[in-house]
Amino acid sequence: MLSAVPAASVQRIIICDNGSTDRSASLANEAREAGLPVEVVFEPRRGYGSACLAGLAHLRRTGPPEVVVFLDGDFSDHPEELPLLVAPIAEGRADLVIGSRKLGSAEPGAMLPQARFGNALAVFLIRVLTGFRYTDLGPFRAIRWDALEALAMEDPDYGWTCEMQMKAIGAGLRIVEVPVSYRRRVGVSKITGTLAGTLFAGVKILTWVFRHAKAARSGLDR
Numbered sequence: 580m581l582s583a584v585p586a587a588s589v590q591r592i593i594i595c596d597n598g599s600t601d602r603s604a605s606l607a608n609e610a611r612e613a614g615l616p617v618e619v620v621f622e623p624r625r626g627y628g629s630a631c632l633a634g635l636a637h638l639r640r641t642g643p644p645e646v647v648v649f650l651d652g653d654f655s656d657h658p659e660e661l662p663l664l665v666a667p668i669a670e671g672r673a674d675l676v677i678g679s680r681k682l683g684s685a686e687p688g689a690m691l692p693q694a695r696f697g698n699a700l701a702v703f704l705i706r707v708l709t710g711f712r713y714t715d716l717g718p719f720r721a722i723r724w725d726a727l728e729a730l731a732m733e734d735p736d737y738g739w740t741c742e743m744q745m746k747a748i749g750a751g752l753r754i755v756e757v758p759v760s761y762r763r764r765v766g767v768s769k770i771t772g773t774l775a776g777t778l779f780a781g782v783k784i785l786t787w788v789f790r791h792a793k794a795a796r797s798g799l800d801r
Contacts, residue, residue, distance in 0.1 A: 580650070581610045581617065583658040588665065590616065590644060593637060594652070595630040597622035603652065626736035635732070638724075648721045655689065655764035656719040663757050664721040673755040674726040675747045678719035683758035690761065701741060701784050708792040711748045716740045716784070719759055726752055738783035745787050749794035 584592060594607040594617060604619050611617040618641075622633035631649065638644065646668055648661055656678065667673035680690065681698075690698075702713045718740055730746040732739070747754055 580652055580654045580658060581607065581615055583654075584615075584650075585659055585661055586615070588662050589648075591638075592617045593620060593634040594618070595620045595622055595634045595637075597630045597633065598625050624735065628732070628734040628736050628739035628742075631739055632732065632735065635727070643724045643728075645724055646721055647724055647727060649718060651718050651764075653764040655762055656717075657760045657762070660719075660759050661721075663759065664719065667755045667757065668721055668723055672753065674752040675722045675743070675754045676720060677713065677715060677744065677754065677756045678717045678759035679715040679756040680717050680759060680761040681714040682756060683760050685760070686762040689763045697781050697784065701788060704785070704788050705745070705748075705795075708788065709745075709748055709795040711754075711795065713744060714756055716744065717759065717761075722747075726750070734783070734787070736783065737780035738787045741784045741787040742791075745791035745795055749791055749797065 581592065581594075592615060594603065596604040596607075596619060604621070607617050607619045611619075618637065620633050620637045622629050635647070638647070646665055648664060650656055650658060650661070660678070664676045664678055667676050698716055701716055706712050720740075720743070722743070726747075727743075729750060730743060732743060732746075734742045744754075
C-alpha cells in the first residue's frame with residue numbers, strides 16, 4: 580500500500596497501529612528508512628475510528644496539513660487515485676470528497692453481499708431522512724483540515740465514515756463524490772468478515788444516520 584501512494588501528492592503519511600499482529604509498524608518504519616515520509620502512531624484502543632482519531636491527534640500536535648486523506652491499509656483502495664480525491668478541494672469546489680465505489684469499478688468479490696446491502700440501506704435512509712444523495716460510505720476520502728476539525732469527530736469504531744458524512748451535511752460542507760476503484764482486500768475484514776462485526780457496524784451506522792438526520796436537514800436548508 581505504501582509503495583503505491585503517489586509521493587508527489589503527499590507531504591506526510593501517518594500510519595496508526597492500534598493492536599495489529601502483522602508487523603504493520605515495523606514495515607512502516609522500514610518504508611520510512613527507505614525514504615518515504617512515514618510517521619507511525621500507536622493507539623492501544625482498538626477500533627477503526629480510534630485509529631483515525633489517534634492519527635488526527637498526532638497531526639494536531641505536530642502541525643496539521645491543509646487537507647487530510649483517509650486511506651485503509653488493506654490495499655482494497657487504489658492509492659494512486661489519491662489525486663482524484665484531492666482535486667475538487669484544490670480547485671475550490673469541495674470541502675469533503677468521498678471516493679465512491681458505486682460510481683467507480685469494483686473487482687468481483689471485493690464487496691461482500693452484506694457490505695453491499697448495508698451500504699445501500701444506509702445511503703437510502705440518508706436520502707429519505709435528509710434529502711442528500713450519497714452513493715457510498717466508502718472509507719477513501721479527502722477533507723479540508725479546518726472543515727474536519729469543525730465536525731468534532733468522535734466515533735471510535737465502525738460508525739466513523741457515516742458520522743463524518745452525516746455531520747458534513749449538517750455543517751453545510753460542499754460535498755463531492757468521485758468514482759474510485761476497489762479490489763479484494765488483503766486479509767479478512769473485522770467488520771464484514773464476521774457476523775458480529777457486520778451486526779455491530781450496522782447498528783452503529785444506523786445510529787449515526789438517525790441521530791443526525793434533523794441536523795443534516797437543517798444544514799441543507801441553509
